[in-house]
Amino acid sequence: MKIIARIFILVTGVLLLAHYLPSGFWLVADKPQRVPYVFYSAVENRFLFFRYGNGEVQRTDAAGKNYDRDEFEQLLPLDNYLQLLRDGRMPKTINNVPIPIDKLRVERISLRIKPELLDNPAVALYPLLEAESGRVRLEMPGDFFRLNHTIEFIDAKSNRINADKSTKFQSAFAATRFNFPAKIIAGNPSTMKPYDEGYFITDSQGAIFHLRQVQEEPELKRITDVVASGEKARWAALKPRFIQVQEQENREVRAMIIEEDGQTHLVIGQDYRLVTLPLKNYDPAKMQVGVRGDLLNRLVTVSSDHYVEAMVLNRNYDFVDRYTETLPERKDCAAGKIAGVIFPFTLDFEDDASGFIGFHFSPGRPIALTVNAVLLLPALAWVLIRKHGFIKRFPELIAVALTGVFGLAMLFLVPKTE
Amino acid sequence: MSLLQNSATKNISQMVLPQEKSRAGSAPPARRKPSLFQATLFKEWIKLRLYWALLFAGSLGFAAYLSLRLRSVHQFHDAVSIWSAWIFKGYLFFSSFKFFPLGAGVVLGALQFLPETLNKRVRLVLHLPLGEERVISHHLLVGLLLLTLIFLPAIAFFAVTGWLYFPMEFQQNLALTLTPWLLAGYASYLLTATLLLETAWRHRIFYLLLGGGALRLFYLGDFYDTYQRVLLVFAVWVAALFILPLFSSYRFRKGIIS
Numbered sequence: 001m002k003i004i005a006r007i008f009i010l011v012t013g014v015l016l017l018a019h020y021l022p023s024g025f026w027l028v029a030d031k032p033q034r035v036p037y038v039f040y041s042a043v044e045n046r047f048l049f050f051r052y053g054n055g056e057v058q059r060t061d062a063a064g065k066n067y068d069r070d071e072f073e074q075l076l077p078l079d080n081y082l083q084l085l086r087d088g089r090m091p092k093t094i095n096n097v098p099i100p101i102d103k104l105r106v107e108r109i110s111l112r113i114k115p116e117l118l119d120n121p122a123v124a125l126y127p128l129l130e131a132e133s134g135r136v137r138l139e140m141p142g143d144f145f146r147l148n149h150t151i152e153f154i155d156a157k158s159n160r161i162n163a164d165k166s167t168k169f170q171s172a173f174a175a176t177r178f179n180f181p182a183k184i185i186a187g188n189p190s191t192m193k194p195y196d197e198g199y200f201i202t203d204s205q206g207a208i209f210h211l212r213q214v215q216e217e218p219e220l221k222r223i224t225d226v227v228a229s230g231e232k233a234r235w236a237a238l239k240p241r242f243i244q245v246q247e248q249e250n251r252e253v254r255a256m257i258i259e260e261d262g263q264t265h266l267v268i269g270q271d272y273r274l275v276t277l278p279l280k281n282y283d284p285a286k287m288q289v290g291v292r293g294d295l296l297n298r299l300v301t302v303s304s305d306h307y308v309e310a311m312v313l314n315r316n317y318d319f320v321d322r323y324t325e326t327l328p329e330r331k332d333c334a335a336g337k338i339a340g341v342i343f344p345f346t347l348d349f350e351d352d353a354s355g356f357i358g359f360h361f362s363p364g365r366p367i368a369l370t371v372n373a374v375l376l377l378p379a380l381a382w383v384l385i386r387k388h389g390f391i392k393r394f395p396e397l398i399a400v401a402l403t404g405v406f407g408l409a410m411l412f413l414v415p416k417t418e
Numbered sequence: 419m420s421l422l423q424n425s426a427t428k429n430i431s432q433m434v435l436p437q438e439k440s441r442a443g444s445a446p447p448a449r450r451k452p453s454l455f456q457a458t459l460f461k462e463w464i465k466l467r468l469y470w471a472l473l474f475a476g477s478l479g480f481a482a483y484l485s486l487r488l489r490s491v492h493q494f495h496d497a498v499s500i501w502s503a504w505i506f507k508g509y510l511f512f513s514s515f516k517f518f519p520l521g522a523g524v525v526l527g528a529l530q531f532l533p534e535t536l537n538k539r540v541r542l543v544l545h546l547p548l549g550e551e552r553v554i555s556h557h558l559l560v561g562l563l564l565l566t567l568i569f570l571p572a573i574a575f576f577a578v579t580g581w582l583y584f585p586m587e588f589q590q591n592l593a594l595t596l597t598p599w600l601l602a603g604y605a606s607y608l609l610t611a612t613l614l615l616e617t618a619w620r621h622r623i624f625y626l627l628l629g630g631g632a633l634r635l636f637y638l639g640d641f642y643d644t645y646q647r648v649l650l651v652f653a654v655w656v657a658a659l660f661i662l663p664l665f666s667s668y669r670f671r672k673g674i675i676s
Contacts, residue, residue, distance in 0.1 A: 357638055
């Protein structure tokens with residue numbers, strides 16, 4: 001019992017120190033570092049940047065030239081049209097393309113998927129809004145549906161299943177040969193959007209469906225049944241890991257699909273055209289992906305805290321240009337190197353890439369093992385000088401050898417048995 | 419048995435009413451002598467019943483208040499908004515209960531072990547023929563049982579209220595959100611016992627830091643299901659904590675201060 005208790009205290013202490021000591025270290029040593037925010041100038045067809053440093057924003061181009069605010073806004077008229085219109089500086093044409101002022105706002109789109117969205121706790125109950133109610137504003141329905149072995153609508157007020165509505169939708173699911181249970185159910189359960197696109201749903205076989213409620217009737221489409229014949233094979237081959245449905249005013253982008261292997265696609269237009277984004281380095285678990293569009297271009301960005309990739313596509317989603325930039329990772333800067341030497345490993349419970357608590361171990365640098373060996377010498381000397389008995393303090397000595405400073409601290413802290 | 423009565427119920431013997439004494443004697447049907455566990459249970463019950471009843475009432479009252487508050491929220495807001503607050507914002511309506519188990523664990527642990535350690539009274543039970551490990555285990559089991567009885571009505575209240583107003587999905591969220599709080603309650607009880615039975619001040623401070631550092635990890639997130647992936651490991655850790663008060667009592671009996 002005594003030995004087990006001491007080992008239990010030892011292990012608990014080492015794990016807690018491996019969490020708290022590095023957190024304390026980074027609280028002091030961490031320097032803010034952000035990748036630049038990328039713009040694409042349709043006037044000069046080149047990339048421009050907001051760079052953040054010392055609490056200030058610098059407006060630069062790829063060559064490092066700084067711009068003042070007015071110059072910068074003039075180079076990005078489609079991003080700053082409100083200010084330029086107010087100042088009377090808005091150009092009538094950009095590269096001979098006329099710019100209709102009334103279209104500028106509607107043609108701006110913006111979407112973003114953060115890694116945390118891919119791994120978040122969620123209750124599998126969804127409100128299905130009425131897509132064509134004839135009302136100006138969207139309204140929340142009085143019920144939520146679940147999709148396990150069948151589709152069921154549960155009325156929130158009475159907390160009971162709405163049998164009539166459920167039966168109606170069940171027959172729609174049967175008619176489209178939907179295989180329960182559903183794997184992904186993607187939609188935006190909100191009324192703060194211009195219209196309702198319903199849900200993109202994958203069934204147990206991986207087939208993708210689109211569900212809406214139109215005039216109180218189910219509208220369920222198996223997407224391979226409705227796309228152009230040339231697109232069928234591509235849709236059938238998709239292995240979605242995450243789908244984000246889009247409801248933007250110009251109704252162009254309908255959804256973004258991230259596949260298991262990180263391939264990312266946009267679903268475009270009434271005929272569900274699939275556009276694959278030719279991204280070079282995108283890891284959905286670690287980076288966020290976003291699309292910002294205006295009248296002339298689509299700017300796709302992928303970013304983490306040390307990498308940014310920006311890619312311009314034209315309005316037909318053909319590749320135009322790409323910019324990438326890599327900053328040093330935190331573990332490679334001076335403080336990171338020190339941390340990697342002192343701490344043989346770090347334990348984190350929270351992670352930007354997940355909404356769940358987990359055990360995230362990250363190893364230090366290989367040289368930390370040498371540090372452990374060096375620390376073992378004074379530890380051994382202390383045990384021998386204080387005549388603690390080598391065998392009795394063996395667990396602590398092992399802990400020093402394996403976990404360095406954490407083990408060394410515990411050598412002095414664990415209560416003794418004699 | 420006489421030793422037990424001499425040692426631990428000495429101070430409260432005046433409080434024990436005659437009918438209670440006879441009830442203790444006649445509790446087992448066949449007039450067998452009560453087992454030492456039953457004796458410990460009875461001794462601890464007499465020692466703690468007043469405070470236990472207060473904690474029990476506190477737990478029950480708190481849970482009833484939160485349940486009634488949910489009922490009143492239901493009368494003032496439509497059900498869809500309430501479901502949306504739960505599903506999309508992670509609002510579980512019971513989250514102000516989260517530190518109650520922790521507090522109850524500390525209070526019960528202190529009330530049970532502080533009187534034993536203040537004048538080293540626990541030394542007497544440590545010399546029962548049972549052996550110190552078993553006798554302290556009995557005390558801890560009694561404490562854990564009393565703690566469970568404090569938590570149960572609250573859990574039942576939440577489950578029933580949840581069942582009234584929400585679909586079955588709510589029950590899983592509730593279970594996965596309540597469990598870390600309850601585990602923190604058991605852990606705080608065991609850590610309080612460890613700390614009080616420990617003889618050396620520097621180790622008491624060490625246990626305080628260790629316990630504080632560990633228990634903080636039970637409150638990292640409010641959103642439902644966030645602890646799903648670590649719950650089993652956390653539960654095993656809390657179960658393993660049972661060994662620490664035994665270790666402290668060993669050091670206590672041996673008078674080890676290093």
